[in-house]
Amino acid sequence: MTIPFLDLKKINDPYSEAFKAAYERVLASGWFILGKEVDLFEKEFAHFCGVKHCIGVGNGLDALFLVLKAWGIGDGDEVIVPSNTYIATWLAVSHAGALPVPVEPDPNTFNINVSLVKSVITKKTRAIIPVHLYGQPVDIDPLTAVAKEYNLKILEDAAQAHGACYKGSFTGSLAHAAGFSFYPGKNLGALGDGGAITTNDDDLAQKLRQLRNYGSRKKYQNDVIGFNTRLDEMQAAFLRAKLPFLQSSNLRRQEIAAIYDLNLSSCDLILPKVPLWADPVWHLYVVRSKQREKLKLRLEKLGVETLIHYPIPPHLQKAYSQFNQHSFPIAKELADEVLSLPMGPHLTDDQVMTVIEAINQI
Numbered sequence: 001m002t003i004p005f006l007d008l009k010k011i012n013d014p015y016s017e018a019f020k021a022a023y024e025r026v027l028a029s030g031w032f033i034l035g036k037e038v039d040l041f042e043k044e045f046a047h048f049c050g051v052k053h054c055i056g057v058g059n060g061l062d063a064l065f066l067v068l069k070a071w072g073i074g075d076g077d078e079v080i081v082p083s084n085t086y087i088a089t090w091l092a093v094s095h096a097g098a099l100p101v102p103v104e105p106d107p108n109t110f111n112i113n114v115s116l117v118k119s120v121i122t123k124k125t126r127a128i129i130p131v132h133l134y135g136q137p138v139d140i141d142p143l144t145a146v147a148k149e150y151n152l153k154i155l156e157d158a159a160q161a162h163g164a165c166y167k168g169s170f171t172g173s174l175a176h177a178a179g180f181s182f183y184p185g186k187n188l189g190a191l192g193d194g195g196a197i198t199t200n201d202d203d204l205a206q207k208l209r210q211l212r213n214y215g216s217r218k219k220y221q222n223d224v225i226g227f228n229t230r231l232d233e234m235q236a237a238f239l240r241a242k243l244p245f246l247q248s249s250n251l252r253r254q255e256i257a258a259i260y261d262l263n264l265s266s267c268d269l270i271l272p273k274v275p276l277w278a279d280p281v282w283h284l285y286v287v288r289s290k291q292r293e294k295l296k297l298r299l300e301k302l303g304v305e306t307l308i309h310y311p312i313p314p315h316l317q318k319a320y321s322q323f324n325q326h327s328f329p330i331a332k333e334l335a336d337e338v339l340s341l342p343m344g345p346h347l348t349d350d351q352v353m354t355v356i357e358a359i360n361q362i
């Protein structure tokens, strides 16, 4: 019996009755774009994060991209990003027409090394996008201090960190704005694509509502050149069914992480480290090994599925050939050593123990 890395069928099974009711509700309403469900989900998710506004959009990439657009960031501007993130963080900057400026991570937390940020700030720098990678919140206080000093915006990439806390505050409420993804495999996943922006900024929220909907505030009246990227009404209804259980599902992830921590402490792997101020939500449980490929293969033979997040850092991708000659050795080293163990509310204690036994056996 293989232990699956992710099992979306099992994860969504407990909600199937609620999903059916949500579907019936939307169908009966006859309203499929920007209706009651999106409106209510936005209110509920804003409340969950502890912010004034939530704006539902088509996906996580658009969430990040639209905020940069709304801030007027584009041609000739620079935006600081981690060198070891999922490529969407960089793509948001590129689509806005700005230049991504990579900063290496702290290998202990996998998150952007805040102490290196100042050294890459230029006259063109407009914003920083810290990523709460793998569900672990970024050390935001010192970053906020740097942003204040240089008058920069901070946009959280919270696509992997719904419900994570930094010193008791939820991600999505830690900076000027945040982008979330509801891609099915995320901690709060829809049954298709979805995304959202959270912010306390009234002006920004209004601009984003316009930008996601053809630049229109009033039907057939277009004030800016906008986009069509809205959270789907049906997906909003599905997300509303799952949101009340996000905390308990994150709690289960924390339990599993604690079992891994305890039982893998004496093996030859580097385990993830959690700073005192962080309450991570373990989107992924990522270990490091110098013999990553061998380990992955042997685990596979023992029926344990693992994945690599991510095997090629953005600067070494073909899409970013202008960066290929640049050196980001920490991002490269992590890409060569990281391995994500099975993680998620679909796993039983027995399955977690089987993973542990397999690793200890190897």
Ligand SMILES: *Cc1c(COP(=O)(O)O)cnc(C)c1O
Pocket (backbone or CB within 6 Å): 059, 060, 061, 062, 085, 086, 088, 089, 131, 157, 159, 160, 180, 181, 182, 183, 193, 194, 195
């Ligand atoms: C998933 C993800 C995104 C993009 O979200 P989509 O909804 O897939 O567009 C952005 N940043 C990070 C860190 C992600 O993991």
